[in-house]
Amino acid sequence: MAVSNVNSNTGTNATGNSLAASSAEELSNRFLTMLTAQMRNQDPLNPLDNAELTSQLAQISTVTGISQLNTTMQWLGYSMGSLQATQAASLIGRKVMLSGDGLTLADGKAEGGYVLSIPVESAELVVKDADGVEVARKKLTDVEAGVHTFTWDGKNAKGDTLPDGDYKFEVQVGEGTKVGAAPPLSVTQITSVRPSSGSTTVVDAKGNLVNLSDVYQVW
Structure with missing residues (x-):
């Protein structure tokens, strides 16, 4: 299952974080070594200025802080991606309702x-x-504002049952003389x-990619 792809990245992320930490520590150590040597070899009659010393120490803190921040952001990004993939995995086998006009008769x-943004008549x-080609019509009773569901029995205006398969639909609404x-x-x-670097998508029974942000309802 695609979720395993997320888990397989753990080693890579851990290695990257370790290298980043090692690099920051190495850079900091080099900086301290150079600063120590500078203080040892300074002219007693013209010692290192306190302001300059403070500035150099601040540079060490800045370099280390930026590296730690980068490492933290990488970890947060990985954690959020893993969490999203885990949540998406809980949708497997469940029905979702999302934007689209497809209607599958089975x-x-x-x-x-x-969706009704306002009540209609x-x-x-x-x-x-x-x-x-229009094959069926059905009056819907939910006319208040909100998200509504419906079921269709697959019958046309004559009462004949249509064959299973894929159909299209629209919901016509009326308010006074407006349609x-x-x-x-x-x-x-x-x-x-199907996890990815940008976001996590799920795949439906027909192989279509579904973005989680497009899902209105799950059951």
Whole structure:
């Protein structure tokens, strides 16, 4: 499973962090050695100025601090990526609802959803086949603002059961004399996780990549 790819990076990150720490420590030690030699060999009649000494010590602190900050940021980035991948792995086998107008009919049942930003007077599901031809309509009762779900029994206007497969849909809404369309939400099942450097995506049963930020609901 793809989550193992995240775990396999542990050795690489640990090595990188170790090298960064070693490099910072080595640089700091060199700086201190040079400063010590400078103080030993200074002219007793013209000793090292306190302001200059403070400045050089501050440089050591800055170099070490920046390296530690970089190491910390790398660790945080790795930890966040691992956490996100772990959370995404919990979605495997579950259904999610995300932006899209796909509607899959299986065993005489299809699920979908829609978003209403404001209450409307009416809402109606319109189902179309692969050619864009309308094959069914259904009145929807959820007309308040929010995210809503629906089920379709796969039957057309004549009551005939249509074959299982992929369809498209839209939700037409009405408010007075105005007619519009609500943003559609498609339901799919997650089968695997695919972590990457930028973000973690999941893969559905059809092999489509799903960005976690596009998911509205999980069940």
